[in-house]
Amino acid sequence: MRMLACLLCVVSALTACGKKGPLIYPDMLVPASPANVSAQQSGSSIKLSFVIPSRDLGGRAIAGVSGITIIRRDEPSGRGAACNSCMSDFAPFRKLNLDLLPTGVQRYGNLLVLLDGDVQAGRTYTYRLTAVTRDDQEGALSVPVAAEMVTPPLPPVLQVISQPTEIHLEFAGLLPVEGAVSGYNVYRTLKGDAFPLLPLNREPLSDNRFVDAGLERGTVYVYGVRAVVRMPSGSRVEGLLSNEAEGRLKDDE
Numbered sequence: 001m002r003m004l005a006c007l008l009c010v011v012s013a014l015t016a017c018g019k020k021g022p023l024i025y026p027d028m029l030v031p032a033s034p035a036n037v038s039a040q041q042s043g044s045s046i047k048l049s050f051v052i053p054s055r056d057l058g059g060r061a062i063a064g065v066s067g068i069t070i071i072r073r074d075e076p077s078g079r080g081a082a083c084n085s086c087m088s089d090f091a092p093f094r095k096l097n098l099d100l101l102p103t104g105v106q107r108y109g110n111l112l113v114l115l116d117g118d119v120q121a122g123r124t125y126t127y128r129l130t131a132v133t134r135d136d137q138e139g140a141l142s143v144p145v146a147a148e149m150v151t152p153p154l155p156p157v158l159q160v161i162s163q164p165t166e167i168h169l170e171f172a173g174l175l176p177v178e179g180a181v182s183g184y185n186v187y188r189t190l191k192g193d194a195f196p197l198l199p200l201n202r203e204p205l206s207d208n209r210f211v212d213a214g215l216e217r218g219t220v221y222v223y224g225v226r227a228v229v230r231m232p233s234g235s236r237v238e239g240l241l242s243n244e245a246e247g248r249l250k251d252d253e
Contacts, residue, residue, distance in 0.1 A: 028058035031065055031131035031139030036111075039127055039147040042238040043226070045115040046125055046147045047197060052098070052110045053131050057140055064133040068096040068112070073126040077148045084144040090128065106197045113197040124148045150178065153229045153239030156208075160223055160245040167247040169210040173227040176239070182230040185238060186210050191220040191246065204228040204236075217249045 034050040041047075048070070056062050072093035083089065094114070101107060105114040119125055126146040131139040156173040173181055183204025187195045200212070215221065223246075227239040 029056050029060075030137050031055075031062060031133060032057050033140040033142040034068065034129045034131060035142075037127070037129060037142045037145045039125070039145040040236060040238065041147050041149055041152070042115065042197075043152050043240045044119075045117045046119050046149065047113065047115055047238070048127055048145075049111060049113040049197075050129055050142070052112060053139065054110065062133075064135070065131045065139075066098055066134040067132040068094075068098070069130045069132055069138065070094040070096070071128050072116075075124055075126075077122055077124045079124075084126070084128075090126075093127070108198065115197065119149050121149045121151050148233070148235065150231065150237060153177075153179075153181075153227050153237060155240040156184065156225045156227050156242045158223060158225050158242040158245045160247040162247045162250045164250050166211050166213040167215065167221065167223075167249070169212065169223055169225070169245075169247075171208050171210075171225045171242060173208070173239070176227070176229045179229040179231040179237070181227050182236065183228045184208065184210075185226045185228055186212075187224045187226070187241070188212065189222050191222050193222075195222075195224055195241075199226075212247075215249055220246055220248045222246050 032053040032055050034053055037050040039046055039048050052065055052068070054061060070093045071090040073090045096102070096105060096112070105112060116125065124146055126144050128144050129142040153176040154174045156171040158169065158171045161168040161170065169186060171184060173184065175181070183206050185199035185204055186201055187199050189195045212221070222244050224244050225242040229237045229239060231237055
């Protein structure tokens with residue numbers, strides 16, 4: 001009887017421990033790399049965008065990302081394939097504090113967009129990013145993204161036509177020196193504000209007209225348009241911004 005009681009105690013102790021989860025190594029607790037990283041020429045700058053990671057390398061949710069570190073490689077274009085694992089070729093570029101973003105960096109949820117204006121035509125710029133936690137743990141390095149700077153395509157000519165319930169935009173672009181125009185991006189802001197870094201349209205517009213609806217009466221809107229040019233290499237480049245044109249809903253006649 002005593003032996004049976006001892007056996008039951010052992011079984012109870014073993015089952016009370018519960019099922020153990022998978023072993024998580026400490027180096028898997030750091031943030032995953034920023035996602036959807038892209039670099040594209042926009043006028044005379046390079047537009048860099050990425051998504052702030054919300055999970056660690058083990059796939060668990062994290063909430064302690066406080067900053068982003070960006071490194072950059074600057075080299076002449078046309079050199080061919082570069083060594084992206086040669087970290088000595090990269091130099092510090094920006095350190096972003098997510099609680100106090102500098103002017104020129106725009107946040108859309110977990111998406112961050114910024115412009116690198118310290119660039120020159122005829123050079124290629126490669127970027128890599130890491131997320132940093134509040135206790136200074138640096139996450140995984142992102143995949144490299146590169147943009148080759150070319151002479152910016154010329155700006156379109158924009159005309160705005162105000163209607164009682166919507167605003168019509170008409171624009172015409174000039175033929176680029178290289179590549180072919182594949183569409184247009186439309187930007188809108190309020191009078192007195194800077195333009196956002198993301199266009200109104202999700203994909204480049206194939207037409208040279210755009211109708212903006214759902215607007216507030218009595219508000220003055222400012223528009224700008226950039227041509228999107230597909231280069232011989234296959235990359236897409238945004239041209240210079242068109243003339244700025246204002247519009248507001250007309251009063252009912």
